[in-house]
Amino acid sequence: DTEVTQTPKHLVMGMTNKKSLKCEQHMGHRAMYWYKQKAKKPPELMFVYSYEKLSINESVPSRFSPECPNSSLLNLHLHALQPEDSALYLCASSLAGSFYEQYFGPGTRLTVT
Amino acid sequence: ELKVEQNPLFLSMQEGKNYTIYCNYSTTSDRLYWYRQDPGKSLESLFVLLSNGAVKQEGRLMASLDTKARLSTLHITAAVHDLSATYFCAVVFTGTASKLTFGTGTRLQVTL
Numbered sequence: 249d250t251e252v253t254q255t256p257k258h259l260v261m262g263m264t265n266k267k268s269l270k271c272e273q274h275m276g277h278r279a280m281y282w283y284k285q286k287a288k289k290p291p292e293l294m295f296v297y298s299y300e301k302l303s304i305n306e307s308v309p310s311r312f313s314p315e316c317p318n319s320s321l322l323n324l325h326l327h328a329l330q331p332e333d334s335a336l337y338l339c340a341s342s343l344a345g346s347f348y349e350q351y352f353g354p355g356t357r358l359t360v361t
Numbered sequence: 362e363l364k365v366e367q368n369p370l371f372l373s374m375q376e377g378k379n380y381t382i383y384c385n386y387s388t389t390s391d392r393l394y395w396y397r398q399d400p401g402k403s404l405e406s407l408f409v410l411l412s413n414g415a416v417k418q419e420g421r422l423m424a425s426l427d428t429k430a431r432l433s434t435l436h437i438t439a440a441v442h443d444l445s446a447t448y449f450c451a452v453v454f455t456g457t458a459s460k461l462t463f464g465t466g467t468r469l470q471v472t473l
Contacts, residue, residue, distance in 0.1 A: 281461075290449055290463035291404070304460060338403060347391065347453065350461060352404040 251275075252353035254339050260359045263329060269356050271322040271339030279345050280322040282314060283338040285355075291338055297322060298345060329360045363387055363454050365464040373470045374440050382467045384433040384450035393433050394451045394461070395424050404449070407435075440471045 252273045261267050271280065279298050283291035296304035297316040305314075311333075313325040322339055336357055340350040364387040374380050384393070395407040408417045410426035410433060417424050421444065423436045433450055450464040 288466075288468075290466050292463075293460060296460070336401075340404075349394070349406055349409055351406070352396075354403045357401070 252339055252341055252351050254337075254353040254356050256356060257354065258357045258359075260361060261326065261329065262361055263331075265329075266325070266327045268326065269324040269337055269339075269358075271324075271341075271353055272320055273341040273351070273353075274320055275341065275351070276319075277341035277343055277351075278319060279342045279348075280316060281340040281342075281350065282322070282324050283340065285336045285338055287335075295324075326358075329358075331360050334358055334360045363452075363457070363462050365450060365452050365462050367448075367450060367464040367467050369467060370465060371468045371470075373472060374437075376441055376471055376473055377439050379439065380437050382435040382437075382448055382469075384435070384464050386431050386433075386450075386452045386454075386462075386464075388431070389455045390428070390431075390452045391455050392453050393426055395433070395435055396449045396451060398447045398449065398466075400447075407448075437469070440469075442471050442473065445469055445471045 255270045281296050282294040285291045293306050294308045295314040300316045311328050315323040336355045338355045339353040342348040342350045366385045368383050393410045396404040398404050408424040413428040415426045421438045426433045447466050447468045449466045451461045
């Protein structure tokens with residue numbers, strides 16, 4: 249199984265809502281990543297978890313809160329988002345760190361109204 | 362500063378023609394990846410290049426790496442419409458073990 253899955257595929261939320269994005273992999277990978285991608289732009293790294301510990305936070309606003317409950321799951325909790333947070337959110341995993349190829353999930357298209 | 366630049370940003374080419382996309386990066390790297398992204402879709406890994414002089418080929422695409430020039434190229438041979446997509450290079454800079462820095466992307470449009 250070389251697949252990273254993400255749910256939901258699409259999400260529309262108001263600025264006062266709380267929602268979560270989920271990511272799962274069963275490849276035994278120990279590094280997991282969240283990226284944000286705006287239209288016609290490259291992905292921007294948000295967070296990296298290595299062995300279930302947060303190893304990189306790219307100065308992301310606190311309205312985004314990552315969580316790694318176990319080695320297969322990665323969540324991104326969203327609260328009080330702004331319209332400019334609307335984007336494609338991509339999850340990825342790799343064996344251990346970026347020395348190993350990252351496998352990307354299909355993404356969640358988020359719209360904040 | 363850790364920067365990855367691609368050119369061109371947009372490329373319109375006819376079927377059957379050849380062309381090259383360039384990826385320049387600012388400092389030493391440990392490896393370089395090429396990804397393809399279709400509109401609204403996720404990223405598909407195409408190549409990973411590990412060392413100076415590395416060359417990899419898959420179908421009509423060939424990627425190469427010159428670490429001394431800090432340059433990678435993605436060469437397209439006899440383009441077909443199915444190759445229309447955005448192509449990103451991404452670099453793991455030395456000393457930033459967990460971070461992948463993406464290039465600006467090249468949107469390729471292959472016309473009949």
